[in-house]
Amino acid sequence: MRQSEFLYKTYKENLQEETAKSANLLFRAGFIEKVGAGIYNFLPLGFRVLENIKTIIRQELNKIGAQEFLLTALHPKENWVKSGRWESFDVLFRLKSQLEKEYALGPTHEEIIFPLMKKIIQSYRDLPRAVYQIQTKFRDELRAKSGILRTREFLMKDLYSFHRDNDDLEAYKNKVDQAYLRIFKQVGLEPIKTKASGGTFTSGFSTEFQVAAEAGEDLIYRCPVCREAWNEEVSQSNRCPRCQVEAETINAIEVGNTFNLGVKFSEIFNLVYNDNVGQTELVWAGCYGIGLPRVLGAIAETNNDDKGIIWPKSVAPFPIHLLVLYSNQTKIDQKLKLVAEKLYQTLSLEVEILYDDRLTSSAEKLAEADLIGLPLRLVLSQKSLEKNQVEFKERKKQKIILKPWREVKTEVRRWLNSSNN
Amino acid sequence: MRQSEFLYKTYKENLQEETAKSANLLFRAGFIEKVGAGIYNFLPLGFRVLENIKTIIRQELNKIGAQEFLLTALHPKENWVKSGRWESFDVLFRLKSQLEKEYALGPTHEEIIFPLMKKIIQSYRDLPRAVYQIQTKFRDELRAKSGILRTREFLMKDLYSFHRDNDDLEAYKNKVDQAYLRIFKQVGLEPIKTKASGGTFTSGFSTEFQVAAEAGEDLIYRCPVCREAWNEEVSQSNRCPRCQVEAETINAIEVGNTFNLGVKFSEIFNLVYNDNVGQTELVWAGCYGIGLPRVLGAIAETNNDDKGIIWPKSVAPFPIHLLVLYSNQTKIDQKLKLVAEKLYQTLSLEVEILYDDRLTSSAEKLAEADLIGLPLRLVLSQKSLEKNQVEFKERKKQKIILKPWREVKTEVRRWLNSSNN
CATH class of the missing domain: 3.30.930.10 (Bira Bifunctional Protein; Domain 2)
Structure with a gap:
């Protein structure tokens, strides 16, 4: 699901008069x-x-x-x-x-x-x-x-x-x-x-x-x-x-x-x-x-x-959040876009992906991803692209792991099949 | 699903004051x-x-x-x-x-x-x-x-x-x-x-x-x-x-x-x-x-x-109704039962089966099957057992076809995959 077409809206403020x-x-x-x-x-x-x-x-x-x-x-x-x-x-x-x-x-x-x-x-x-x-x-x-x-x-x-x-x-x-x-x-x-x-x-x-x-x-x-x-x-x-x-x-x-x-x-x-x-x-x-x-x-x-929800894999709305981070939102890097689109298409054959394809700032995308809290986040940026890598980060962990482009599908499959919730 | 354990009840009479x-x-x-x-x-x-x-x-x-x-x-x-x-x-x-x-x-x-x-x-x-x-x-x-x-x-x-x-x-x-x-x-x-x-x-x-x-x-x-x-x-x-x-x-x-x-x-x-x-x-x-x-x-x-509903395969509650007909309900034929149970187990690996395993008269079972109206009816009886055969009948057709026991699974698969609703 492309986030640019997805029906949702996030807020910075809590509900009024709500403490839960x-x-x-x-x-x-x-x-x-x-x-x-x-x-x-x-x-x-x-x-x-x-x-x-x-x-x-x-x-x-x-x-x-x-x-x-x-x-x-x-x-x-x-x-x-x-x-x-x-x-x-x-x-x-x-x-x-x-x-x-x-x-x-x-x-x-x-x-x-x-x-x-x-x-x-x-x-x-x-x-x-x-x-x-x-x-x-x-x-x-x-x-x-x-x-x-x-x-x-x-x-x-x-x-x-x-x-x-x-x-x-x-x-x-x-x-x-x-x-x-x-x-x-x-x-x-x-x-x-x-x-x-x-x-x-x-x-x-x-x-x-x-x-x-x-x-x-x-x-x-x-x-x-x-x-x-x-x-x-x-x-x-x-x-x-x-x-x-x-x-x-x-x-x-x-x-x-x-x-x-x-x-x-x-x-x-x-x-x-x-x-x-x-x-x-x-x-x-x-x-x-x-x-x-x-x-x-x-x-x-x-x-x-303090950043948001951490969904267990078993019930998460989507298991994977794919983010593409453009360093320049007014003049987007076409090669980065192409690679991101291809990764989205490839992974969508395996599992439902929420794909943040928007022209929004990296900080906003990352903060929103943490707030929504999907279990696995994949990030593509100019930096990772140069190394032919994709960033893997589990929502519940701190560590970011870089994986070579050619191993992404295998890694995703391995993660999906792991019993780890 | 065994009919003996299934939550349902059929009636001979229509609803009161209902014409539809x-x-x-x-x-x-x-x-x-x-x-x-x-x-x-x-x-x-x-x-x-x-x-x-x-x-x-x-x-x-x-x-x-x-x-x-x-x-x-x-x-x-x-x-x-x-x-x-x-x-x-x-x-x-x-x-x-x-x-x-x-x-x-x-x-x-x-x-x-x-x-x-x-x-x-x-x-x-x-x-x-x-x-x-x-x-x-x-x-x-x-x-x-x-x-x-x-x-x-x-x-x-x-x-x-x-x-x-x-x-x-x-x-x-x-x-x-x-x-x-x-x-x-x-x-x-x-x-x-x-x-x-x-x-x-x-x-x-x-x-x-x-x-x-x-x-x-x-x-x-x-x-x-x-x-x-x-x-x-x-x-x-x-x-x-x-x-x-x-x-x-x-x-x-x-x-x-x-x-x-x-x-x-x-x-x-x-x-x-x-x-x-x-x-x-x-x-x-x-x-x-x-x-x-x-x-x-x-x-x-x-x-x-005039016998009942004829469900299209696409929406039928179960695609297949398996009936075992005992000629003597007080002293059931153990061999017939064994074959029926085995057929139920085998076919259940392919698709959900409603299996009429009850000790009810053949006439009642057949009439009820027509009333419920599942698209494909398979019948095992003393007669078909002697010939190592199973009766196939589509609800929407009149013809009963006898198939050798060893072909049942293949025939069921063929029928399931046919586009015919």
């Missing part, structure tokens, strides 16, 4: 645009990161037998009245059609998936099933804050699983927990599996996946010995109940959660199955969420320096 | 579930078709330089007041937050994209730009009807383009029109490019892409000589103004549209650029939509027989 580092970095680097409190557009750079996160989530969920589908965002009021959450769900957006029909805007989908599964599940042969969607959720937050970490509208992956009994459900929930750990590690985060409350979903506990970050609005405790972690909402004691030592106190961002719903919603929506001896039994169910903009925000929040 | 063939076929074959009037869930089968349509759209739009991003679905009221469409847009869903902040639910995105582009476009160097999203749109239809052809919530691809002048805009609109024709042909439709009114988007004409179908709610005329077509809303005369012959009258489904917006929204949102001689000029813009469930519905509406 990730929000300011993502705004200044042209990944997001703020429309209003808790409402954001994702520009092509941000969209690309979301898509890469989606791909990783899909791969891991498909591996554990989950099937993708798409549920409605408009929920008939009666479904929420039936579950008792029309009144009790504190961030529910409610609206009315011109025909006076009332809807909720889906903040979660138990009220839709359980009636659907009631039509599909009849016998024990129809179990277990796991199904997920990646869809926009709406939550009428009183205080939207921390940029894209808590918004009124956000992409969420929500997975639901259905089982014959609690053992089968717990075994599957454990698989999901493991898949979540793999997902978060792949996108460049260090997830902390945390015991938390069940909210309106279950009277039992839930599992949260937290990422340590100052901007995080959750406070969690973690035992330095057994590494168990718990949210302050379940116990405000900073002493590990098992090891009897003082726990670390950590500010953290919740990027995912997994719930054993038990038979709560199956009772409400009468979701039952016939077992193999002719008895009718309630279906056991779990639900599992990942907020995609939260993940994106947590990556930016924990991968940056 | 596509809605009934898609419901009975387990592609969609109706939640309420104009509100549908897409089950894995339906979701997979939507994803395939998305892939084709993305390929064609990327080819004409459009970049993908994602805008907000919640629109601040003030944006719609500014455009004058808060009151005039007849199917606008309006809602209020608990903080009494008012929003529209995006039925289209001019009110969001123009303020965004105002931040990005400054000079003639920032033009042209084309950007699109694939996102859920909300429309408060008085009469949701014809199943997924007119709904209150639907996935839409909306593309917006920005230009220095009308010539550049018209040239790009022509590129989009050509891309649309390619998209609709690839998904198995026969698009009719049709002159139509501009609605609330422009005082000029728009271009619609229509598909002939009885369930279509549009009435269009097409000249049998020059092949020009127009919507009755622009001229109710069934006489071609150019050729002076009687036009065909066609019921049709509108699957896409393209608009030259002129400078209408640029004036409202003050979207201007500095040209290369220091003058400030208004930006010329176009918008271009494709309704994905409409496309899916139009395909089902025009590709079926």
Whole structure:
């Protein structure tokens, strides 16, 4: 992608009244645009990161037998009245059609998936099933804050699983927990599996996946010995109940959660199955969420320096940033341009390249490249051209390495194939 | 995918009070579930078709330089007041937050994209730009009807383009029109490019892409000589103004549209650029939509027989349906099972297979396969096993062809690579 044609814009100033580092970095680097409190557009750079996160989530969920589908965002009021959450769900957006029909805007989908599964599940042969969607959720937050970490509208992956009994459900929930750990590690985060409350979903506990970050609005405790972690909402004691030592106190961002719903919603929506001896039994169910903009925000929040974002290779909008630096912007060096164009064409056959082909000053190009933060930067300048070389620099490292022109393709391939994120 | 584990359900009966063939076929074959009037869930089968349509759209739009991003679905009221469409847009869903902040639910995105582009476009160097999203749109239809052809919530691809002048805009609109024709042909439709009114988007004409179908709610005329077509809303005369012959009258489904917006929204949102001689000029813009469930519905509406749907290969949820037919369901033939399992494993390395591994009667399996309508059906039975053969049948043809076991993989590859949709 030629930067001269790419839809983006960078800023020198932070967002007004915004303190979260990730929000300011993502705004200044042209990944997001703020429309209003808790409402954001994702520009092509941000969209690309979301898509890469989606791909990783899909791969891991498909591996554990989950099937993708798409549920409605408009929920008939009666479904929420039936579950008792029309009144009790504190961030529910409610609206009315011109025909006076009332809807909720889906903040979660138990009220839709359980009636659907009631039509599909009849016998024990129809179990277990796991199904997920990646869809926009709406939550009428009183205080939207921390940029894209808590918004009124956000992409969420929500997975639901259905089982014959609690053992089968717990075994599957454990698989999901493991898949979540793999997902978060792949996108460049260090997830902390945390015991938390069940909210309106279950009277039992839930599992949260937290990422340590100052901007995080959750406070969690973690035992330095057994590494168990718990949210302050379940116990405000900073002493590990098992090891009897003082726990670390950590500010953290919740990027995912997994719930054993038990038979709560199956009772409400009468979701039952016939077992193999002719008895009718309630279906056991779990639900599992990942907020995609939260993940994106947590990556930016924990991968940056004073110059900008440092994207992990796995989710970067483009893996490689190619810059051509003209010493004279009014009279450009045609030979340098030709070599840069050829390098862009050659490398584009291997991988998507962001190519800064603009007639902008070198200082501005280099500063913007650091701000956007693509993992590998290649620079062509008059100086490197004279030596038939290209500058290689990884965003996360300081060192600049000069590579002969003829080795560039091989070096790029080697770098792309390295497991190093 | 093993059918015994696949999330789907077929029905013998049509939807209640539904006359559209596509809605009934898609419901009975387990592609969609109706939640309420104009509100549908897409089950894995339906979701997979939507994803395939998305892939084709993305390929064609990327080819004409459009970049993908994602805008907000919640629109601040003030944006719609500014455009004058808060009151005039007849199917606008309006809602209020608990903080009494008012929003529209995006039925289209001019009110969001123009303020965004105002931040990005400054000079003639920032033009042209084309950007699109694939996102859920909300429309408060008085009469949701014809199943997924007119709904209150639907996935839409909306593309917006920005230009220095009308010539550049018209040239790009022509590129989009050509891309649309390619998209609709690839998904198995026969698009009719049709002159139509501009609605609330422009005082000029728009271009619609229509598909002939009885369930279509549009009435269009097409000249049998020059092949020009127009919507009755622009001229109710069934006489071609150019050729002076009687036009065909066609019921049709509108699957896409393209608009030259002129400078209408640029004036409202003050979207201007500095040209290369220091003058400030208004930006010329176009918008271009494709309704994905409409496309899916139009395909089902025009590709079926009395047994069910006939999916084009390009968008089918799975290209191949493998059935194993047991003559005795209570005492299954272990050798037949072994061969079927091996065939499933082998073919799954080539392509995604839906494998009916259930202990269901042959008649039921065959009827369900026809109803779901995957393009190629492979059948293994006691009879074919004895001859070391596999039955090949294309859904759109009557003929069953027997192929020796050892040729199956080659035959499947040949079929997959054939351009035949």
